[in-house]
Amino acid sequence: MASLAAILTVAGLATAASVAAQRSVLPDTLDIGRAVQIALVESPMLRVTQAQADQAGATRLAAWGAFLPRAGGSMSLGRNTSTVSSYVAEEGPTERLPERLSYTSQSASQGFRVDFTLLEGGRRFADLRQASLGVRAAQRRLDDQQLQVVAAVRREFLGALRRQELLALTRSQISDRELELEIAQRRYEIAAVERIDVLAAESQFLNARIRLITEQNQLLVGLRQLAVSMGLPPEAGDGLVLASDEGMPAGVPDIDFIVQAAVTSDPEVAALEADRSAAAAGLWAARTTYLPTISAGVSWGRSEQFGPEASFWQFRPGDTGQRFDISVSWNIFNGFIRERENAQASAARRQAEEELRLRRLEIEGDIRRYGSEIQQLAQILELLERDYEISRERLEMEQERYRNGTGSFLALQQAVQAAQNAEISVIQRRYDHLIAWSNLAEYMGGGPSS
Secondary structure: HHHHHHHHHHHHHHHHHHHHHOOOOOOOOEEEHHHHHHHHOOOOOOOHHHHHHHHHHHHHHHHHHOOOOEEEEEEEEEEEEEEEEEOOOOOOEEEEEEEEEEEEEEEEEEEEEEEEEEOOHHHHHHHHHHHHHHHHHHHHHHHHHHHHHHHHHHHHHHHHHHHHHHHHHHHHHHHHHHHHHHHHHHHOOOOOHHHHHHHHHHHHHHHHHHHHHHHHHHHHHHHHHHHHHHHOHHHHOOOOOOOOOOOOOOOOHHHHHHHHHHHOOOOHHHHHHHHHHHHHHHHHHHHHHOOOEEEEEEEEEEEEEEEEOOOOOOOOEEEEEEEEEEEOOOOOOOOOHHHHHHHHHHHHHHHHHHHHHHHHEEEOOOOOOOOHHHHHHHHHHHHHHHHHHHHHHHHHHHHHHHHOOOOOHHHHHHHHHHHHHHHHHHHHHHHHHHHHHHHOOOOOOOOOOO
């Protein structure tokens, strides 16, 4: 039991040290720009996509290498010892020797050969084009992954910032409810109100404290989600303070222009276009399997046989030879394997074309949906802000009436609730509006708070 406790203690210390190291990456107050910078360095998804791009580069290098000659060298040293106890006569059965005969021979050989493919039906060119397009697609996917990481960090940051602002609002509401409770208690002491007002005020104060606990937990969850979206452990977000946004985006987005630009220049569209071209190159490469292959080779070598008295380490054998050859091979029938490869390559090209068309439709649908959402939220937000102004003015009037003894506590609480709901609605819709802009910014190459 003691050893288990020791293990858990060591594990806890190691985890705390790791969290502290990751936490040092974050400043005390984090703004959205710094959060994006950290994510572009720490995001595991970006590192995975970068590794895939590196693999595509290695594939292209191998495709270039197919145009170069292949060279290889060899060297061997051998010693053979044999014994003979019988022989086959010219006529008659096998004869046995009166005693075993033994003999030993040694050999040494060295060689160097160069092979070059003269004609392969254009397959190497098709493979090179396919590999180059694969690199292009991988690079565009890396660009697209960067945009997705930035968009995810923006959403999580704005979501956590909303929880932080709602928490600050709840704290201010607690102060207001505490003041109202004190006023109700003083008026009850002078018999200006009944005890039911004091109980109602105390209930409102307790409810505000309950909301504070809830908001604190939701902010903690939001900060941890933000840390994960940046590629850090969840605990790195504990206690983090977020810098407020610098205002609302102005104007209405030109949706038609954004659609036209995105469906032609979006990184994912560019990657899918490269995939389509690569699939076309793959189809051409599959068709070249019907053509013959012509190869040439040159080799140089030397070898020699030695008797048992010679040294085993012979590095300069005396017999030399050179060889030049040209070979032509043509696969006439291989059990419909080529037909299967061509059918698969043709299907892959059609699939790539449809995936590109589908992505363009999805992009246009997303952009138009975000545009409509932005316009709708801008109109709603304007009305909510006016409603909040009215609610605050009404609350101030009811508070003054209650202090003067001309208003009821019920009317005051109704005004309080209306002002709370109005302010919460303003905060919620304002961040909905910012998040909609942030989603649209993924197709604009920038956006608010970028």
